[in-house]
Amino acid sequence: MNPSDWFTEELPGADSAFSLKIKKKLHGEQSAFQFLEIYETEGFGNLMVIDGCTMVSTRDNFFYHEMISHPALFTHPEPKRVWIIGGGDCGTLKEVLKHSSIEQAIQIDIDERVTRLAEIYFPELCESNSDPRAELKFIDGIKWVKDAEPNSVDIIIVDSTDPVGPAEGLFSKAFYQDCFNCLTEHGMVVQQSESALLHLKLIGEMRDAMSSAGLGYLQTLFFPQCIYPSGWWSATIASKSSLANFRELDAANKPFDTRYYNADIHKAALAQPEFFKKAFSL
Amino acid sequence: MNPSDWFTEELPGADSAFSLKIKKKLHGEQSAFQFLEIYETEGFGNLMVIDGCTMVSTRDNFFYHEMISHPALFTHPEPKRVWIIGGGDCGTLKEVLKHSSIEQAIQIDIDERVTRLAEIYFPELCESNSDPRAELKFIDGIKWVKDAEPNSVDIIIVDSTDPVGPAEGLFSKAFYQDCFNCLTEHGMVVQQSESALLHLKLIGEMRDAMSSAGLGYLQTLFFPQCIYPSGWWSATIASKSSLANFRELDAANKPFDTRYYNADIHKAALAQPEFFKKAFSL
Numbered sequence: 001m002n003p004s005d006w007f008t009e010e011l012p013g014a015d016s017a018f019s020l021k022i023k024k025k026l027h028g029e030q031s032a033f034q035f036l037e038i039y040e041t042e043g044f045g046n047l048m049v050i051d052g053c054t055m056v057s058t059r060d061n062f063f064y065h066e067m068i069s070h071p072a073l074f075t076h077p078e079p080k081r082v083w084i085i086g087g088g089d090c091g092t093l094k095e096v097l098k099h100s101s102i103e104q105a106i107q108i109d110i111d112e113r114v115t116r117l118a119e120i121y122f123p124e125l126c127e128s129n130s131d132p133r134a135e136l137k138f139i140d141g142i143k144w145v146k147d148a149e150p151n152s153v154d155i156i157i158v159d160s161t162d163p164v165g166p167a168e169g170l171f172s173k174a175f176y177q178d179c180f181n182c183l184t185e186h187g188m189v190v191q192q193s194e195s196a197l198l199h200l201k202l203i204g205e206m207r208d209a210m211s212s213a214g215l216g217y218l219q220t221l222f223f224p225q226c227i228y229p230s231g232w233w234s235a236t237i238a239s240k241s242s243l244a245n246f247r248e249l250d251a252a253n254k255p256f257d258t259r260y261y262n263a264d265i266h267k268a269a270l271a272q273p274e275f276f277k278k279a280f281s282l
Numbered sequence: 283m284n285p286s287d288w289f290t291e292e293l294p295g296a297d298s299a300f301s302l303k304i305k306k307k308l309h310g311e312q313s314a315f316q317f318l319e320i321y322e323t324e325g326f327g328n329l330m331v332i333d334g335c336t337m338v339s340t341r342d343n344f345f346y347h348e349m350i351s352h353p354a355l356f357t358h359p360e361p362k363r364v365w366i367i368g369g370g371d372c373g374t375l376k377e378v379l380k381h382s383s384i385e386q387a388i389q390i391d392i393d394e395r396v397t398r399l400a401e402i403y404f405p406e407l408c409e410s411n412s413d414p415r416a417e418l419k420f421i422d423g424i425k426w427v428k429d430a431e432p433n434s435v436d437i438i439i440v441d442s443t444d445p446v447g448p449a450e451g452l453f454s455k456a457f458y459q460d461c462f463n464c465l466t467e468h469g470m471v472v473q474q475s476e477s478a479l480l481h482l483k484l485i486g487e488m489r490d491a492m493s494s495a496g497l498g499y500l501q502t503l504f505f506p507q508c509i510y511p512s513g514w515w516s517a518t519i520a521s522k523s524s525l526a527n528f529r530e531l532d533a534a535n536k537p538f539d540t541r542y543y544n545a546d547i548h549k550a551a552l553a554q555p556e557f558f559k560k561a562f563s564l
Contacts, residue, residue, distance in 0.1 A: 001290055001299065008283055008301075015325030016508075017283065019290075019299035043297030060479065197342065197508055224506065224514035226298075226479055231513010232506035259557045268553030271546035274539075 007039050007047065009054050011229045013198065018054070018227065020044050026121060031113040034161075038121045044227065046121045048089065050114070050161055054227045056089045056122065064192075065091035065125075066261040067223040068235045071269060072155050072190045073099050074251040075219075075243055079154045080104070081184075085141035085170060087159035088114030091125040093134060096157070098256040105134050112138035142169045148182035156183065158191040163202065171206050176213035180240065188239035189215060195230040196222065196276055203234065204280065210238035217243045220276070221269035223260070289321050289329065291336050293511045295480065300336070300509065302326050308403060313395040316443075320403045326509065328403045330371060332396070332443055336509045338371045338404065346474075347373035347407075348543040349505040350517045353551060354437050354472045355381050356533040357501075357525055361436045362386070363466075367423035367452060369441035370396030373407040375416060378439070380538040387416050394420035424451045430464035438465065440473040445484065453488050458495035462522065470521035471497060477512040478504065478558055485516065486562065492520035499525045502558070503551035505542070 001019075008019040020041045027038040037049040045058020056064075069092050073079050080103045082096050088109035096105045109115060115136060119126045128134060137144070145156065156179050160167035169175055171191070179189045189210070193203050207218055215238035225233035237243060251263040272282050283301075290301040302323045309320040319331040327340020338346075351374050355361050362385045364378050370391035378387045391397060397418060401408045410416060419426070427438065438461050442449035451457055453473070461471045471492070475485050489500055497520035507515035519525060533545040554564050 001285065001292060003283065003285075006299065008299075010283060013325070015303035015323060017288065017290075017301035017303075019301065021297035021299075041297060043295070197506070222506075224479070224504075224512070226512040226514065230506070230508040232508065257556075260555045262553075262556045262559070264553035265555060268550035271544075271550030273542045273547060274544045275541045277544070 007041070007049065009052060011198070016229070018229070020047055020054075020057070020227070027117060029113065031111050033111045036113055036117060038117055047227075048117065048121065053162060055161070056091065056125075057227050058122065060226045061091055061125070062259040063223050063225050064233065065095050066258050067221060067269060068092055068157060068159055068190055068192055069095040070251070070258065070261045071221055071235070071266050072157065072188055072237050074247045074266065075237065075245065076154055076188060077186055077245065077247070081153045082106070082155045082157065083108060083145075083153050084157045084159055085145065086161065086167065087157065089118040089122055089125050090115060090129055091122070092157055092159045094125055094128045097128045097131050097133060100255070102133055106137060107135070108137045108139060108141040108144050110138065110140050142175055142178075145175065145178045145182060148178075150181055151184050152182045154184050154187055156187075156189045158189060160192060162194070171202075171209065173209040173213050176210050176215055176238065180214045183240065186239070186241050188237050188243070191236050191238070193220060193234045193236040195228065195232055196220075196234055196273065197230045197232055200279055203236070206236065207280065210236070215240055217241060219243050219270055220272070222271075222273070223269055289323070289331065291334060293480070298511070300511070302329055302336075302339070302509070309399060311395065313393050315393045318395055318399060320399055329509075330399065330403065335444060337443070338373065338407075339509050340404065342508045343373055343407070344541040345505050345507050346515065347377050348540050349503060349551060350374055350439060350441055350472055350474055351377040352533070352540065352543045353503055353517070353548050354439065354470055354519050356529045356548065357519065357527065358436055358470060359468055359527065359529070363435045364388070364437045364439065365390060365426075365435050366439045366441055367427070368443065368449065369439065371400040371404055371407050372397060372411055373404070374439055374441045376407055376410040379410045379413050379415060382537070384415055388419060389416070390419045390421060390423040390426050392420065392422050424457055424460075427457065427460045427464060430460075432463055433466050434464045436466050436469055438471045440471060442474060444476070453484070453491065455491040455495050458492050458497055458520065462496045465522065468521070468523050470519050470525070473518050473520070475502060475516045475518040477510065477514055478502075478516050478555065479512045479514055482561055485518070488518065489562065492518070497522055499523060501525050501552055502554070504553075504555070505551055
């Protein structure tokens with residue numbers, strides 16, 4: 001293995017590493033917030049890296065983008081207004097806008113450069129950016145939520161980087177309280193929640209913070225994500241009201257294409273592994 | 283990344299690589315069949331490597347061993363006789379023997395050295411080797427199945443290495459025909475079937491070979507397996523009769539512990555991703 005031919009992300013906590021073979025480096029810059037790199041890989045299409053962590057590849061981003069959006073959108077009775085905190089690659093925005101009930105989807109990523117690079121290197125993720133229902137803001141998502149009016153949003157999707165650096169505040173009780181305050185009656189937060197194999201403690205702290213902020217109905221979903229640590233990722237939905245009403249018929253008859261998500265996969269993602277149930281007394 | 287501190291498996295087809303940081307190399311030998319290595323890792327316990335491919339780690343083997351055994355065993359109406367082809371680390375044997383209906387479980391691995399090393403470096407996987415129902419044979423599993431009497435086994439679990447080298451014949455129509463001939467009425471084969479993200483063509487060829495050998499009822503199950511390519515693995519159950527009768531109540535009330543598997547996870551593993559359904563017209 002000649003290191004110069006590969007991009008490698010080392011995971012210090014787990015003492016493992018994941019590498020993608022690269023054809024060439026397409027771009028590198030220090031933005032106002034983080035270090036951004038784009039590679040052309042041999043087998044995974046283009047790859048965006050933020051502060052040394054793999055963020056999105058052409059080949060496998062569909063798992064993550066579909067699973068952080070459709071389960072929540074098909075659980076809420078009628079989602080009209082969605083905010084995406086982070087999500088600068090625009091892949092989540094594209095999935096959200098596939099739902100015809102959506103009247104407004106606002107993407108709030110602090111770093112405009114992520115989106116500008118996505119437009120160049122992941123144009124397929126940015127296909128819906130000019131949808132009249134879409135709005136892109138490049139401001140602090142934590143402040144946006146804090147300043148928001150009550151009753152102003154149905155679903156807040158936290159499509160963030162890992163809880164270090166700019167995204168740290170997105171995993172806190174204070175942030176979830178602010179979310180609680182601006183969510184509508186059946187409102188919910190969806191948070192990308194790392195790997196249950198590697199980050200169980202973090203997931204527990206996040207679930208506690210959500211509950212204590214009044215978002216007491218929780219669902220953690222599990223799905224593959226090859227380029228993320230352990231290859232097995234999760235998202236957690238937190239709501240002020242019951243999450244039991246999955247609109248299964250709507251999901252089964254969805255009028256749009258997906259590559260991973262379907263009604264069966266939705267229910268499957270909610271199955272809780274034995275060690276996870278024991279860890280959280282589920 | 284100092285290469286000498288890491289064990290790295292490169293996956294040429296997918297142009298990705300997975301690495302585990304090592305404390306030290308505990309063992310290395312060329313057996314009569316393959317090159318065997320054992321490492322002590324920083325974060326994953328011990329690691330067995332065969333011909334350069336990660337096989338089993340202390341930390342995450344439970345996903346694979348539970349998912350290659352319990353779904354089939356809780357689908358068969360009353361499994362009494364099980365053969366494990368390969369499986370020399372004995373982890374699958376241990377899971378099979380948790381089922382009280384089992385009268386005989388024979389592990390047939392061509393390479394005795396795999397088991398001898400597992401006894402030293404993965405003793406927890408070998409805990410049931412002295413169970414009176416267990417039998418360990420170190421002979422060619424393909425020949426064993428070919429020479430077997432009709433009606434002599436309920437479940438054949440093919441817990442093999444990748445379909446190159448010694449395990450290549452285990453993915454062939456000829457082998458599945460031999461399985462068909464010695465299986466009982468509700469008999470089934472369970473085959474580890476690689477990654478649906480990386481090896482879809484192989485899975486298709488295997489499913490075709492199974493069907494054309496008379497094992498026409500198929501279920502492909504999906505589960506995480508961090509140290510295997512893409513982190514997302516599969517097993518395929520192939521039977522001569524319907525697989526619809528999951529003994530869900532028995533699984534929900536199983537009198538033994540597992541770490542990943544439970545009745546909900548069983549059903550979840552059977553959910554077919556959208557791209558998989560399309561690939562095989564499911």
